[in-house]
Amino acid sequence: MIEIDVFLDAGGLDCPLPLLKAKQALNRMTSGEVLEVLATDTGSVRDFDVFAKQSGNTLLLSEDNAGIYRYLFKKK
Template sequence: MQYDKEVDARHLNCPLPILRCKKALNELQANQVLKITATDPGSKKDFDAFCRQTGHTLIEMQEAEGVFTFWLRKRSQ
């Protein structure tokens, strides 16, 4: 999947992956895609809740060998 910016939040615990995500989304234009990698098992529910609360779209989530990868589309303004 194509993306416009990538954030590596591996080995960071809550709330740092979400905070890094928010910072990166602020640097993107509407409808651009952010890829985030994280290892915190709680990040699955955290990113789902974050998107529901903020209006961003969780396009896809993948898990492989303890690494979670999320693709989020920034909401249109």
């Protein structure tokens, strides 16, 4: 089981706000910490995948549970 250090509920926010809020949260975190993000924006799937590749943060999980998207990022 992965320990969550920071939780971000971005439900109801439209693109690009879930990504911006996640970036802000990650900027406040220290290396190795894990951020959990919940979002309802379908565009977040693509946004978070691209963000992980470009930022160097590790996308540990990306899942869709009936329109609720859950992501886990490990801060680089």
